[in-house]
Amino acid sequence: MNASKLVAALVTTIIATNFVFARGTDWSMTVVDSTIKRYPTAESLKGWGYAKSLYLYGEYLVYLRTKYKKYLHHVKDWIDLNNDKKSKKNRIINTMDY
Numbered sequence: 001m002n003a004s005k006l007v008a009a010l011v012t013t014i015i016a017t018n019f020v021f022a023r024g025t026d027w028s029m030t031v032v033d034s035t036i037k038r039y040p041t042a043e044s045l046k047g048w049g050y051a052k053s054l055y056l057y058g059e060y061l062v063y064l065r066t067k068y069k070k071y072l073h074h075v076k077d078w079i080d081l082n083n084d085k086k087s088k089k090n091r092i093i094n095t096m097d098y
Contacts, residue, residue, distance in 0.1 A: 009035055009055050028062045035059070036074055042081040 009031050035055065039045045045052060056075050063071035 004051075009058075028058075029066065029068075032059050032062050032071055036070070042074075042077040045078050048082060 056078060059071055060075050062068075063075070
């Protein structure tokens, strides 16, 4: 997944989270729905990444506002895939570049 695309999606999501623009378009939901359409499963999002984690946090914020369970499930599925049963990361991260 391209980090710059995720950062752009995150910025758009965070900016739009509390705003609904012209004609009732909720851009934060539009960004999240578009991303879920492109990456429908945790496996398709792949592993750890800073930009990806920021995007998922933005998606979680949209869930908190809308209460749409599909957003929460998308975030939870990725967390479950990338953590073991004791909530530890399933791989060692020893650099700030992730």
